[in-house]
Amino acid sequence: MFFLLLLSRLVATLLHIAAVLALAPLLLGYVTQLRARLLGRRGPPLLQPYRNLVRRLRKTTLVPDTATELYHFWPFAVFAPLAAAAMLTPGFSTGMVTAGLSDFITLIGLLALARAATMLAGLETGFGFGGAAAAREALFGIVAEAALLVIVISFVLLAHTATIDGIAETFRTGQIGVSVSLGFALAAMLCVALTETGRIPVDNQAGHLELAMVHEAMLLEYSGRYLLLFEYAAMLRLMVWMCLIGTVFFPFGMARADAPLSWPGGLLLWVVKLAILATVLPVFEISTAKMRVFRVPEFLGVAMLLGVLASVFLFVASRLGG
Amino acid sequence: MFGLPGQGMHLRVDALSALFLCILVPQVVASAVAEMRGSLTFWVFVLGMVLTLVAGDAFTLIFGFELMSAASWLLVLRGDAKPATLYAGIAIFSGACLIPAVFLPPGALAFVLVLLGAGAKAGLAPLHSWLPRAHPAPPAGVSAVMSGGMVKVALYVLIRYGFIVFGGAAQPWWGTLLMLAGAGSVLIGALRSVLEVEMKTMLACSTVEHVGLIAVGLGIALRAKAMGDPVLAALALQAALLCAVAHGLFKPMLFLGAGAVRRATGTTSLDWLGGLMRGMPRLGGLMLAGAAGMAALPLGPGFAPEFLLLHAVIAAAATGGILARIGFTALLAGLGLAAALALAAAVRLIGIGFLGRPRSLHVAAASDAPRRVLLGMGGLGALCGLVALFPGLILALLRPVILLLVPDADPAPLAYAPLPLAFLFLLAIGGALFALQKFGVRGTREVPAWNGGFGRPPVWLPFGDPTTQPSATGFAEPIRRAIARGLLGPEAADPAEAFLLAPLARLHWRGTRLAERIRRSTIRERLAFVFGALVMFLLALGLAQGG
Numbered sequence: 001m002f003f004l005l006l007l008s009r010l011v012a013t014l015l016h017i018a019a020v021l022a023l024a025p026l027l028l029g030y031v032t033q034l035r036a037r038l039l040g041r042r043g044p045p046l047l048q049p050y051r052n053l054v055r056r057l058r059k060t061t062l063v064p065d066t067a068t069e070l071y072h073f074w075p076f077a078v079f080a081p082l083a084a085a086a087m088l089t090p091g092f093s094t095g096m097v098t099a100g101l102s103d104f105i106t107l108i109g110l111l112a113l114a115r116a117a118t119m120l121a122g123l124e125t126g127f128g129f130g131g132a133a134a135a136r137e138a139l140f141g142i143v144a145e146a147a148l149l150v151i152v153i154s155f156v157l158l159a160h161t162a163t164i165d166g167i168a169e170t171f172r173t174g175q176i177g178v179s180v181s182l183g184f185a186l187a188a189m190l191c192v193a194l195t196e197t198g199r200i201p202v203d204n205q206a207g208h209l210e211l212a213m214v215h216e217a218m219l220l221e222y223s224g225r226y227l228l229l230f231e232y233a234a235m236l237r238l239m240v241w242m243c244l245i246g247t248v249f250f251p252f253g254m255a256r257a258d259a260p261l262s263w264p265g266g267l268l269l270w271v272v273k274l275a276i277l278a279t280v281l282p283v284f285e286i287s288t289a290k291m292r293v294f295r296v297p298e299f300l301g302v303a304m305l306l307g308v309l310a311s312v313f314l315f316v317a318s319r320l321g322g
Numbered sequence: 323m324f325g326l327p328g329q330g331m332h333l334r335v336d337a338l339s340a341l342f343l344c345i346l347v348p349q350v351v352a353s354a355v356a357e358m359r360g361s362l363t364f365w366v367f368v369l370g371m372v373l374t375l376v377a378g379d380a381f382t383l384i385f386g387f388e389l390m391s392a393a394s395w396l397l398v399l400r401g402d403a404k405p406a407t408l409y410a411g412i413a414i415f416s417g418a419c420l421i422p423a424v425f426l427p428p429g430a431l432a433f434v435l436v437l438l439g440a441g442a443k444a445g446l447a448p449l450h451s452w453l454p455r456a457h458p459a460p461p462a463g464v465s466a467v468m469s470g471g472m473v474k475v476a477l478y479v480l481i482r483y484g485f486i487v488f489g490g491a492a493q494p495w496w497g498t499l500l501m502l503a504g505a506g507s508v509l510i511g512a513l514r515s516v517l518e519v520e521m522k523t524m525l526a527c528s529t530v531e532h533v534g535l536i537a538v539g540l541g542i543a544l545r546a547k548a549m550g551d552p553v554l555a556a557l558a559l560q561a562a563l564l565c566a567v568a569h570g571l572f573k574p575m576l577f578l579g580a581g582a583v584r585r586a587t588g589t590t591s592l593d594w595l596g597g598l599m600r601g602m603p604r605l606g607g608l609m610l611a612g613a614a615g616m617a618a619l620p621l622g623p624g625f626a627p628e629f630l631l632l633h634a635v636i637a638a639a640a641t642g643g644i645l646a647r648i649g650f651t652a653l654l655a656g657l658g659l660a661a662a663l664a665l666a667a668a669v670r671l672i673g674i675g676f677l678g679r680p681r682s683l684h685v686a687a688a689s690d691a692p693r694r695v696l697l698g699m700g701g702l703g704a705l706c707g708l709v710a711l712f713p714g715l716i717l718a719l720l721r722p723v724i725l726l727l728v729p730d731a732d733p734a735p736l737a738y739a740p741l742p743l744a745f746l747f748l749l750a751i752g753g754a755l756f757a758l759q760k761f762g763v764r765g766t767r768e769v770p771a772w773n774g775g776f777g778r779p780p781v782w783l784p785f786g787d788p789t790t791q792p793s794a795t796g797f798a799e800p801i802r803r804a805i806a807r808g809l810l811g812p813e814a815a816d817p818a819e820a821f822l823l824a825p826l827a828r829l830h831w832r833g834t835r836l837a838e839r840i841r842r843s844t845i846r847e848r849l850a851f852v853f854g855a856l857v858m859f860l861l862a863l864g865l866a867q868g869g
Contacts, residue, residue, distance in 0.1 A: 065770055103629075125678065221771055
């Protein structure tokens, strides 16, 4: 019986990994197309990200002559932590084999590792655009990480566990209900997510001016299969953030890894949740403009403040309730 | 033979001393292997540290501590006379606080004195500003042991007195005080390490940050112990002690590397380095490993302590009233800020110093560090790997220390598992490599960098114009503009210097001027002074006798 349960959890984990890895480009394609439609353009087809990835495979990989030996290392150093994060963050079900590893702080560390490797890739060839973008990314990362940690405190105090899996489990079954602090935390988390995934109002992924780029400018010197890894990693990052928000704030209907009969329903709801989040993102994006670089710390400062408020409200609520 | 008359010198090694001896040994060995073998002062310095750690009575402890201070002062003086005076002043201050403290009965006054004395030596805010000046001055091998070992010895004194000797009288506010000092050090250290351009100064600022992290852990533990919460105390102690172990490995490694860079290129200014990974690949790899530890990245040696510390802060936020909740939430935000600042500092160290293009011909012509330096750093790097991959093992070894400090504690196993995480990484990288090899076009082609379409540099500049690449100052500029000006003021000067050192310097200047005025006084002024004093004396005598 025990082995059957373990096998079931293992299969659920593999299913999750396969689904996340396979659907990440589609998610980006959907967001891009919907955004183009909302702006009155036709937009690229849904499957365009897949085609881009396949095309990168067939291109020669060019190495700049000013790059050091580590040039070949950074794409993997960006891809591996994000892939690991995608494997850890629960999607359609709770109780996967990787549940014990999915500590929130580990996840923050993995995102930081990917960010560090991206910044180093930007500094690698020693040309201006990459370095300027890395400096901006460092600034964004500082405020985003602080804000994210402050948000985590509310989750951990509510759920009495720090693993994302445990938090989802508690929020799904427990009598948490709709609380004010979770609302604040959601708003704060969305701000951090927009920053981390490099969307408007922080960064414009469709921009063409190197001076205004942040995430893209660090990859200017990369081509071919290394660029593929970076682009795929960016898709995975978007996927991880959507999974994270969906799992923590909307855990209803998630399947259990040791009950295979609940999987189809969980998978269906997961896709619906992703679709809703991926619809909200472009709607929000077209309704705002990109900020100046030095406004972003203020934007994230608001997120941090919301996180502190969530924690304080939680305290007040627990005192009033108890 | 030595020691107080009639009492002698007592040596005793318990779990706590043994732990700090274990922290000390690898870095001393590495430093000796790399360059310091022949220096007698260095060995006296080491002897002082060891004596402090194995002291069984207060006199021996103070003797060792002062021996360590004096020897390290000589070593600093050998490197640079300017910070040596400041260093001696701080050492005297620290001795003046510690000597009365160890002979006082346990209580608040004694603890505050120990905190001031040991804290000044460890570089805790607000008495930290000597550290980024004095630690970079001596040769790299000494900087390594000062940063990795000497501050730990000072923290050892703090732990020994705060938890064991004064343990019975401990109050929660002692821990709060320690935490506040630690939080200040963390923020200022991390922020300055992003802004400093000299590599060794930057590493010293990062030491201030890590001392702060250890102090925050110790403060939470002290507070929790006084409030009767052994679970939280054990968690925070795990974080603090593991951080001390990890920092004692990667920081000496980085300092030794900085020394090798200075020997190879003649400078440690990040604004003049660049592209060292090409000429010094082995040193660069080791520095990358050390920087990963400094930035507390997962699968590096620094992540497990950071992980434990953040969990300890979150757990502490659940205890106490509304003030504790707000305070610990703010502390967590500060720690998050500092962690990301440390990441930026590490990225800047590697990205500006070791990647990119050389900024001078010296740097372009640099060859790899001598074998002995690489050997010393490699040994430390191997131990870093051990801490990075098996932090649970180290925590199991720390168990007796934690039980000694908090007798009724039951340290929990670590929730962060690096090995499965490493397995996931290998899985991802293996899968990616397989897919790229099987389906992709193989091989690479070397081309001039695209650089946004600017094209090739002229032939007489083989690495392009060095001024067109981002500098260390430029990399820090957004952070300076957005954060440092808010926290440190428009000049981005250290508040400890502006509010503590500068007034002291002004006072010193005024006193000197007064003394000089008196020394230069004429014979008439002196006679008038003597006459006036005589009149005053007689007047006072007459008044006292009621005449």
